[in-house]
Amino acid sequence: xxxxxxxxxxRSTPAMRRMVSETTLRPHQLILPLFVAEAASEPRPxxxxxxxxxxxxxxxxxxxxxxxxxxxxxxxxxxIPETHDATGSAATDADGILNATLRDLRSDLGDDTVxxxxxxxxxxxxHGHCGVLDSAGAVDNDATLERYAEMALAQAExxxxxxxxSGMMDGQVGVIRRALDDAGYSETGILxxxxxxxxxxxxxxREAVDSQLRGDRKTxxxxxxxxxxxxxxxxxxxxxxxxIVMVKxxxxxxxxxxxxxxxxxxxxxxxxxxxxxxxxxxxxxxxWIDRERTILExxxxxxxxxxxxxxxxWAAEVAGWLD
Ligand code: PBG
Numbered sequence: 001x002x003x004x005x006x007x008x009x010x011r012s013t014p015a016m017r018r019m020v021s022e023t024t025l026r027p028h029q030l031i032l033p034l035f036v037a038e039a040a041s042e043p044r045p046x047x048x049x050x051x052x053x054x055x056x057x058x059x060x061x062x063x064x065x066x067x068x069x070x071x072x073x074x075x076x077x078x079x080i081p082e083t084h085d086a087t088g089s090a091a092t093d094a095d096g097i098l099n100a101t102l103r104d105l106r107s108d109l110g111d112d113t114v115x116x117x118x119x120x121x122x123x124x125x126x127h128g129h130c131g132v133l134d135s136a137g138a139v140d141n142d143a144t145l146e147r148y149a150e151m152a153l154a155q156a157e158x159x160x161x162x163x164x165x166s167g168m169m170d171g172q173v174g175v176i177r178r179a180l181d182d183a184g185y186s187e188t189g190i191l192x193x194x195x196x197x198x199x200x201x202x203x204x205x206r207e208a209v210d211s212q213l214r215g216d217r218k219t220x221x222x223x224x225x226x227x228x229x230x231x232x233x234x235x236x237x238x239x240x241x242x243x244i245v246m247v248k249x250x251x252x253x254x255x256x257x258x259x260x261x262x263x264x265x266x267x268x269x270x271x272x273x274x275x276x277x278x279x280x281x282x283x284x285x286x287x288w289i290d291r292e293r294t295i296l297e298x299x300x301x302x303x304x305x306x307x308x309x310x311x312x313x314w315a316a317e318v319a320g321w322l323d
Contacts, residue, residue, distance in 0.1 A: 023304040025296065027071030027319035031116070031269070031311045034067075035208055036060045037080040038090075038097035048204035049274055050281045052313050054080060057101055064105050064113075067316035071323065074114030076164060076311055077101060080209050081124055087132050088124030092150045098123075099158040106159025116191060117155045119176065120166040121147060128213025130167035130220060139220055144169050149179035156185040162243070166193035168220040174240035191269060192242035195230035195256055197222045201249045201275030208274060230256045231263060238266060244309070249273045251298065254305040261306025270307035272298065277313045292321070 010020050037044065037054040044054040055063055064075055079098025081090035090096040098117060105115055121144070122130045131144030144167065152163050163180075165172045173192050180188050198221035206213065222229055234245050245264055247257045248271035260268045280298065284291035295314050302310050312318070 023300055025300050025303055025318075025322065027315075027322050028073040029303065029309055030072050030299070030315035030319055031074045031076055031114075031309055032067045032072050032315035033076040033078060033311055033313060034060055034063060035078045035080060036097055036101045037210075038082040039080075046204065046208045048207045049278055049313065050285065052208065052277070054208065057097065057104065060101055061104055061108055063316075065108060067319070068109055068113045070316045070319040072113070072315045072319050073309060074116055074162070075105070076116045076118065077105070077160075078118045078209055079123060084124060084126040084212055086126060087147060088121035091121055091124040092147070092154045094154060094157070096124075096154075099154050102155060102158035102160050111161075114161045115159060116162040116164050117158075117160045118166055119148060119151055119155060119163045121151070122167070122211065122213065123209045126212055128211045130217065131169055139169075141169050141171070141220075145171055145175040148172055149175050152176040152179050152188075153183055153185070156180055156183070156188040160188065162189045162191045164191045164193060164246075166196060166248075168193065168196050168217075168222070170236075171240070173237045173242050177241035189243040190241060191244040191246060192237040192240075193248055193271075194234045194237040194242065194245040195222060195253075195260065196246075196248045197224050197253060199224065199249050199252070199273070199275070201252065201273050204274035204278045224252070227256060227259065231259060234260055234264060238264065242266060244269055246271060246311075247307070249276060250302045250307070250310070251276050254301065257302065257305040257307050261308075267308040268306060269309040269311060270302050270305070272302060272310055272312040272314075274313070296321075 035054045040056045043059050046052050120130050129139050131139040134140040198218045244267045246269040250270035250272045257270045280294050283289045
């Protein structure tokens with residue numbers, strides 16, 4: 001007890017604090033999400049996400065190359081098609097905006113980065129749901145899996161290293177794994193959005209991808225009140241062949257990140273999502289918080305909770321600070 005015990009000794013100088021620092025934040029641990037819009041003729045600002053844009057097929061190439069140059073671990077691509085329909089046809093069209101961009105970036109960057117894509121239909125459907133609907137208007141799990149398998153093959157063919165199924169359909173990882181293996185894409189991996197919650201923090205993302213959604217995703221995304229089912233989802237995804245599992249959102253779910261890190265035999269990612277980004281940007285723009293310190297604290301906290309990887313819209317900028 002005091003006075004023998006004085007924890008402040010280990011905080012007394014910058015060198016002392018550096019020596020006993022437990023959590024690292026390195027560029028390769030950060031993954032940059034990028035938006036590319038088919039109809040854009042120049043980068044379009046996303047008003048609810050200051051600093052983030054919808055790229056054109058051309059401008060995304062430079063943004064991607066710059067991020068890789070800055071040292072980020074990988075890129076997660078989202079496509080915004082010009083036309084939407086009930087089954088999200090543009091998602092499986094080899095010339096659709098997402099697949100075309102994947103092909104561009106793979107040819108530009110080769111294996112210099114880890115190229116990932118959102119394997120989900122919501123950006124492509126006219127109803128904005130992550131799957132196809134049955135005659136009653138409900139999201140049809142098993143019919144959606146067939147579309148995911150097709151989408152996975154299109155993305156693998158276009159050059160994605162890792163696919164990111166984010167639709168929270170039961171069985172999605174297993175179906176995608178089998179489809180990839182049967183087509184000879186055994187080297188293409190799966191970053192599974194395993195524990196994904198029905199969160200209000202996705203708000204700004206809806207603008208980012210011109211989402212057509214009315215209603216909500218509560219029949220497929222998890223209830224924020226629940227922790228147990230996150231572990232069940234993670235176990236199932238690992239059994240189905242996930243190479244990496246993800247928890248999303250990150251900040252309000254750090255307990256889930258920690259629980260995942262404790263049990264997972266594969267790397268754990270966490271997605272620091274749009275609303276988390278915009279809260280910090282909004283407060284910083286008002287002068288209410290120190291932007292740079294807050295960003296580093298947010299990302300360090302997600303790492304401290306146990307995430308090996310963090311998807312963040314700040315990835316390229318922060319990678320630059322860390323070097
Ligand atoms: C679904 C998807 C979403 C996000 C990533 N993939 C939206 C949703 O589930 O409603 C959200 C990312 C963010 O908010 O930053 N394709």
